[in-house]
Amino acid sequence: MADSMTFILNGKETVYSGSATARLLDVLRNEYNLTGVKCGCKEGECGACSVILDGRLVNSCMTAMGRVAGSGVVTIEGYRETERFKALDKAYASVSAVQCGFCIPGMVLASECILSKNAHPTEEEIREGISGNLCRCTGYNAIVKAIGIAAKEGDGLW
Amino acid sequence: MVTILANGFVPESLAECLELKAKRSLTPYAGGTDLMIEEDRGGQYLFLHKIPELKRIREDDDNLYFGAACTFTELLESALAPAILKAALSRIAAPAIRNTGTIGGNIGNGSAKADSALIFFVTDSALKLSGSKGERLVPIQDFYLGRKKLDLQPDELISEVRMPKKWLSKYDYQKIGARKSLAISRLSFAGLFAEENGAITHCAVAFGAVSDVIIRRKDLDSLLIGKTIPDAKAAKSAYIKAYEEAIVPIRGRVSAEYRKETCLNLLKDFLNKMGI
Numbered sequence: 047m048a049d050s051m052t053f054i055l056n057g058k059e060t061v062y063s064g065s066a067t068a069r070l071l072d073v074l075r076n077e078y079n080l081t082g083v084k085c086g087c088k089e090g091e092c093g094a095c096s097v098i099l100d101g102r103l104v105n106s107c108m109t110a111m112g113r114v115a116g117s118g119v120v121t122i123e124g125y126r127e128t129e130r131f132k133a134l135d136k137a138y139a140s141v142s143a144v145q146c147g148f149c150i151p152g153m154v155l156a157s158e159c160i161l162s163k164n165a166h167p168t169e170e171e172i173r174e175g176i177s178g179n180l181c182r183c184t185g186y187n188a189i190v191k192a193i194g195i196a197a198k199e200g201d202g203l204w
Numbered sequence: 205m206v207t208i209l210a211n212g213f214v215p216e217s218l219a220e221c222l223e224l225k226a227k228r229s230l231t232p233y234a235g236g237t238d239l240m241i242e243e244d245r246g247g248q249y250l251f252l253h254k255i256p257e258l259k260r261i262r263e264d265d266d267n268l269y270f271g272a273a274c275t276f277t278e279l280l281e282s283a284l285a286p287a288i289l290k291a292a293l294s295r296i297a298a299p300a301i302r303n304t305g306t307i308g309g310n311i312g313n314g315s316a317k318a319d320s321a322l323i324f325f326v327t328d329s330a331l332k333l334s335g336s337k338g339e340r341l342v343p344i345q346d347f348y349l350g351r352k353k354l355d356l357q358p359d360e361l362i363s364e365v366r367m368p369k370k371w372l373s374k375y376d377y378q379k380i381g382a383r384k385s386l387a388i389s390r391l392s393f394a395g396l397f398a399e400e401n402g403a404i405t406h407c408a409v410a411f412g413a414v415s416d417v418i419i420r421r422k423d424l425d426s427l428l429i430g431k432t433i434p435d436a437k438a439a440k441s442a443y444i445k446a447y448e449e450a451i452v453p454i455r456g457r458v459s460a461e462y463r464k465e466t467c468l469n470l471l472k473d474f475l476n477k478m479g480i
Contacts, residue, residue: 049207049208049209050209051207051209051214063209063210064210065209065210065211065212066209066210066211066212066213066214066248066249066251067211067212067245067247067248067249069240088241089241090237090240090241090297090300090301090386091386093298093300096300099303099304102277102303103299103300103303104300104303104304105237105300105301105304107240108236108237108240108241108301108304109236109240109304110212110233110236110239110240110249110251111209111212112207112209112212112213112214112233112249112251113233113236113251113253115207115209115214115251115254116207116214116254156299156300159299174299174385175299177298177299177384177385177386178297178298178299178300178301178385178386179298
């Protein structure tokens with residue numbers, strides 16, 4: 047007999063009774079219409095599908111739904127409601143860090159995970175923190191700069 | 205309590221988990237980072253992330269114990285994980301994959317490219333395998349029977365890695381990859397070395413991503429153990445020659461010739477660093 051599981055999706059308790067082996071990426075996009083989660087490679091190479099699972103950055107393409115049972119998932123749609131997002135949004139905009147935008151939801155969530163671990167990261171730590179997030183426009187320098195600006199301007203938020 | 209889903213189970217204790225594994229054909233899901241990219245993902249999964257027994261990190265006088273479902277990040281953040289292990293773990297993939305990938309999964313996937321498994325080989329670690337009939341401890345070298353072939357029964361799970369504490373302090377770790385992050389090892393090397401009163405008390409090397417199974421040859425390393433540094437220098441060329449014969453690389457994306465030559469260069473570098 048198939049049962050169901052609960053998890054916290056962007057702060058809301060959510061009941062899921064579908065496949066345990068389905069990709070979190072597909073379920074977020076197709077079932078919950080959270081299309082800020084992008085599908086780039088489906089093999090953990092690009093980070094476009096990054097979400098935050100229990101406070102840590104993960105690739106939702108490599109996460110099966112069963113792994114999420116009892117856990118908390120935050121996507122860009124949930125994160126954008128926070129003060130921290132506003133600081134990152136402003137910083138990214140200030141240096142035009144967004145080009146085509148496809149990698150940006152993942153980049154922003156990776157930025158959050160860098161800053162929540164270390165509120166004052168060095169440039170090297172920032173680069174390490176986004177090393178699993180590819181930007182095919184290759185706009186890395188502006189993104190690295192933006193995260194540094196957010197750390198400075200948003201001081202106290204993290 | 206076990207959460208039951210359409211095609212998966214999420215147990216919350218090792219006992220529940222082993223009972224399920226004994227009764228059904230289930231694919232263990234540790235971090236999912238290898239499993240989720242496979243073409244054929246049919247069947248039912250047994251999720252291991254909620255089992256406290258598989259998440260423990262502890263020590264006694266002689267050994268360190270790492271739960272098989274510990275993620276790379278959890279071990280990198282642990283004060284008990286030794287520097288040689290952290291050196292390898294910190295170079296696996298990128299943060300999101302280190303946050304999910306586990307040592308048990310890295311070992312159980314059966315690849316000679318597994319970066320954490322290389323460290324378990326060079327440190328002569330043993331695996332605790334838990335099954336419905338009890339548990340057994342298997343040296344990691346005996347666990348790998350061939351490429352993707354493991355000494356693991358259908359009802360068993362890798363539950364813990366036991367790493368001897370002795371000899372961990374002086375080490376070398378080298379990973380050759382095509383790029384800094386998200387790189388699969390083209391070749392990897394780990395070595396441990398110790399000397400006391402001018403005599404070599406321990407020497408262990410292991411080569412990853414070269415052959416079907418990680419190469420660890422205690423019989424060859426014994427050529428140097430017990431020798432003084434000058435005697436070891438005299439035996440150096442015989443030691444390197446022995447490895448030259450022992451290393452039979454597989455041909456893959458990287459040529460066998462490149463693999464072999466680089467292995468020997470890394471071995472020579474290691475000996476130089478250790479003063480031999």
